[in-house]
Amino acid sequence: MTPPTLTRLRREVIEAGICTGCGACAALDSTGSTRMDDTPFGPRPVFAPDTENLPDLAWDACPGKGIDYPALYLRHYGRLPDNWLLGCFHQVRTGYSADDAIRRGSASGGILSHTLVYLLESGQIDAAIVVRQGLPEPRKARVTIARSRAEILAAAQSVYIPVSVLDILGRLMPGERYAIVCLPEQASALRWLQHAGHPAARQIQHLLGPYTGTALYPAAIDCYLRSKGVRADDPVTSLKWRAGEWPGYMEIQTASGRILRSKKVYYNFLIPFFITQTSLQSMDFTNEFCDLSVGDAWSPRFEALSGGHSVLTTRSAAMEQTIGEMARKGLLKVETEDPEQSLAMHGHMLDFKKRGGYIRNRIRRRMGMRAPDYGLRPQPLPASRWAVELVVGGLFLVGGTTLARKALEHIPESVIGPVFNRLRLGWKRMSKPVKRKGLGQLSMAVRPCP
Ligand SMILES: Cc1cc2nc3c(=O)[nH]c(=O)nc-3n(C[C@H](O)[C@H](O)[C@H](O)COP(=O)(O)OP(=O)(O)OC[C@H]3O[C@@H](n4cnc5c(N)ncnc54)[C@H](O)[C@@H]3O)c2cc1C
Ligand code: SF4
Incomplete structure (x- = not known):
């Protein structure tokens, strides 16, 4: 039984x-x-x-044990994706908010924040459910209900530590309509609840979310502070993950007036040591069950320009209409992007999720541990790709030990930041032929989840 x-x-x-x-x-x-x-x-x-x-x-609906993705694609979109890297979609664009303050205060181009503001101010929603760094204290982050432009904008920027979001369903006001920003696992769980007829879940009329690569365990912040010699009696008063000019830097202020800044490309060195299990097991990078999914537009063309640039994917007729309307009114500056080309901006992370996620989950199961099952098996999956994953997995395994984390505290960021960045780029170059091999033609064998 x-x-x-x-x-x-x-x-x-x-x-x-x-x-x-x-x-x-x-x-x-x-x-x-x-x-x-x-x-x-x-x-x-x-x-x-x-x-x-x-x-x-x-x-x-539990995404930890795995959501039956084929069943959810069929329920929600009425079909399986034609493009297994991007999921089902209407249109892909690149662009940014035409409101300079929104754009500069956001993670990339301010598309998520501005769309929420537009939905609220045009009366399409009563409130937006967002995640805000600094609640209930500077080092933490919480889900919250924003009822004004100012409250939405106060929650702009990405939060790279895990935050629970769907428990908010118990606090929604009956009869109100909401938009939510959530990560891929939360979006798929929420869609499952909506299709099962859960009343509060159905009050959420628009799902928006970031493309999601990796998040960090909260201990990453402690380690970073210790590595900078911040004492326990000098508490953090503010933390921003993407402050300043895109792609931004992490900025931490402390009670004594210290301001610590670390470029986004440098604090990536924390990833092998503190990457979350959710980041490792997920097979969804582009947030495939959101009406609007937004990522950084990583491409030499945009990186050479100033200001934040996003890539945005619409997945419902209503959201396609909203984005089109915002563009026509001059609220967003966007241009249509070839979907295949857009994927080149995130080839490494798409492979990390779609094939790496599957392999890591298989390895866990083979070792007698639990792992989520999404009912998807990527193909092609050459032996060389398994070999790359053994190297990556080994790195995460060693990096996650107490000893490695402790050692990290003693290496100055001015050394590890650039060194890690060079190693990362070198590894990306070296493993690219294997990681990209067959990626463009990737498909999924589907089967019902147990
Ligand atoms: C954990 C994480 C990993 C990411 N990894 C990648 C990546 O590998 N590649 C890439 O291109 N992009 C990634 N992104 C997305 C990128 O950082 C931007 O969020 C995205 O480009 C949207 O930018 P924006 O300026 O439109 O968002 P903004 O206008 O700044 O709005 C961001 C919105 O997202 C909400 N939010 C922030 N963090 C969370 C969270 N943890 N959970 C739920 N809601 C949240 C905020 O409340 C806000 O409403 C990641 C985001 C997160 C949160
Ligand atoms: S919090 Fe989410 S992932 Fe964790 S057990 Fe509950 S439903 Fe599953």
Whole structure:
């Protein structure tokens, strides 16, 4: 007999280390007593003793155990994707917000923030559900409901530590309409809930989200601060992940007045040491169940220009209309992009997710550990690609040890930042032939999830 949902989630997802901290199960606890608690591995559900059971939906919608992607493509889009790297889509564009303040205050081109502002001010939503760094304290981040332009813009920029989002469903006002910004695992769980008829989930009329490569465990911030010699009695007063001119830098201010800045390309050195399990197991980079997905427009053409540039993909007729309308009104400066060309901006990360994610999950299972199953098997998957993953996996395994993290604290960023960047670029160049081999023709064999 299958154990109850609560026991399964506890044993097979949370204790097994594959919970993404999305918050969906907390929202489905009808007693309202399950909460998401901060842990070193990101938010995790804590079930109250009086939570005797959860509906089966909490298991089906749990992205930690894996969402049945083929079933969800069919339910949501009525078809499987023609392009397995990008998912189902209407149009791909590049561009940025024409409002300079929004653009400069955002992670890349300010497309997500400006679209939320437009939906709110044109009366299409009552509020936007966003994630904001600095709540409830500078080093943390929380989901929050923004009811004004100012509140939406205060939550601009990317937050690279895990944040639970879907537990907010329990706090929505009946009858109100919302837009939400969420990561790929949260978007797929939310779509599952919507198609199952969950009333609060259905109040969310627009899903927006970033292309999502990697996030860091919160301990990365502690390690960074210690490496800079910031003492425990000098608390952080503000943290921004993408301050300044695109692509931006991490900026941390402390009570004593210290300001620490680290270029985005340099603090990437934290990734091998603190990358989250969710980043490793996900097979969705372009946030395939959002109506609007937005990433950085990494290309020599845009990187040579000033100001932030985004790549944006619409996936619903309504969002396509909204973006077209915003462009016609001069609110966004956008141009149509060839979908295939747009993928060249993120070839490395697409491979990391689509083939790397699958291989890493297979390796976990072969080693007797739990891993999510998305019902997808990439093809082609040459032996050389498995070999590359063994090198990458080995690096993450060593990097994640206490010893390696401790050693990192003693290497000045001025040394490790540039060295890591050079190694990263060198490795990218070396592994490119294998990683790109067959990527353009990538397809997925689909099968129902168990
Ligand atoms: C964890 C993470 C990893 C990413 N990895 C990549 C990558 O590898 N390649 C790439 O091209 N782009 C990546 N992005 C996307 C990129 O950083 C920008 O978010 C994206 O280009 C949108 O820019 P924007 O200026 O339109 O967003 P903004 O206008 O700055 O708006 C960002 C919105 O996203 C919300 N948000 C921020 N962080 C989170 C979060 N953790 N969970 C839910 N909502 C959030 C904010 O509340 C805000 O509403 C990543 C983003 C995140 C959060
Ligand atoms: S992944 Fe989400 S639904 Fe699954 S156990 Fe974790 S918080 Fe709950």
